[in-house]
Amino acid sequence: MPERTAKHLLTQRFRGFLPVAVDVETAGFNSNTDALLEIAAVTFTIDSDGRWRPDKTTACHVIPFEGANLDQAALEFTGIDPYHPFRDAVSEKEALKTVFGAVRKAMKQRGCARAILVGHNPSFDLSFINAATERARIKRNPFHPFSSFDTATLGGLAFGQTVLSRAVKAAGLEWDNSQAHSAIYDAERTAELFCAVVNKWDMLGRSHNATISKG
Numbered sequence: 001m002p003e004r005t006a007k008h009l010l011t012q013r014f015r016g017f018l019p020v021a022v023d024v025e026t027a028g029f030n031s032n033t034d035a036l037l038e039i040a041a042v043t044f045t046i047d048s049d050g051r052w053r054p055d056k057t058t059a060c061h062v063i064p065f066e067g068a069n070l071d072q073a074a075l076e077f078t079g080i081d082p083y084h085p086f087r088d089a090v091s092e093k094e095a096l097k098t099v100f101g102a103v104r105k106a107m108k109q110r111g112c113a114r115a116i117l118v119g120h121n122p123s124f125d126l127s128f129i130n131a132a133t134e135r136a137r138i139k140r141n142p143f144h145p146f147s148s149f150d151t152a153t154l155g156g157l158a159f160g161q162t163v164l165s166r167a168v169k170a171a172g173l174e175w176d177n178s179q180a181h182s183a184i185y186d187a188e189r190t191a192e193l194f195c196a197v198v199n200k201w202d203m204l205g206r207s208h209n210a211t212i213s214k215g
Contacts, residue, residue: 010046011111013198018112019044019149020103021054021191022119023183024128025078027064028071031131035064036092037080038183039129041099042191043106052198054191058102059184060095061087065135078181093136096129103142115142118194120155120164120186122148151190154197164189171196 010018021042028034040059047053064070064082081087090098103115119125126148133141155167168175168189173196179185 007110009050010044010052014116016113017116017144018103018107018110018114019118019194020106020115020143021187021194022117022122022125022129022143023187023190024125025080025181025183026074026128027080027082028069028074029124030069031127033069034074035068035070035082036062036095036128036132037064037078037082037089038062039095039099040183040187041103042187043102044191044195050202052195052202054188054195056102056106057184057188058099059187060098061089062095063089063091065092065132091136092132093138096132096136096138100138100140100142107142114144116144116147116149118149118151118190120151120190120193122150149194151193151197155193158197158200164193168193 023040024036025038026034026036038059038061040057042057043055045053045055070082075082082089107113107115117126117129126143126146129143130141130145151164151167152162155164155170156162159167159170161167161170164186165175165177165180171193173189173192175189176185
């Protein structure tokens with residue numbers, strides 16, 4: 001498929017919105033009080049067969065903001081040590097600038113006006129991104145402030161599973177429990193699941209149109 005055609009299909013598929021798979025790891029559930037610890041974002045491309053594929057991953061470890069709450073149960077669940085000397089973490093502002101920069105670059109390449117977050121129960125991820133954006137006083141957030149694509153809902157529709165690991169495996173993709181609950185791993189699996197759903201739907205649409213044309 002010519003690059004121009006692939007770009008047009010990606011741009012027009014969701015009326016000018018660029019889907020970006022995102023996962024955050026945190027030190028709790030309250031985006032206003034609990035620390036953001038990791039963020040990862042995965043952009044998409046369309047291959048020569050017209051199928052959606054994950055493209056580039058951008059990720060950062062994040063230093064807890066001043067006064068942030070660190071819930072011990074959440075840290076034990078993720079296995080993250082926020083102050084590990086080899087963690088190579090950056091401030092919320094630097095992390096968001098890195099991720100937002102990669103998203104804006106993809107938007108420009110695809111000719112999209114805005115990004116839309118793809119996540120597994122994405123209201124959680126979006127709330128932490130929005131709260132961190134406000135704390136960092138970043139004025140230009142490329143993501144739609146409240147709209148998103150939920151792979152829990154999409155996975156339930158397409159494969160009958162709403163838990164990320166189960167939906168990924170039901171889609172015929174690999175899942176490694178030992179790598180789960182890191183932002184990069186979960187964002188990349190979320191991206192793969194999103195592609196599996198979109199490709200499945202598009203294939204059904206093409207088959208339906210072919211049947212109609214033959215009739």
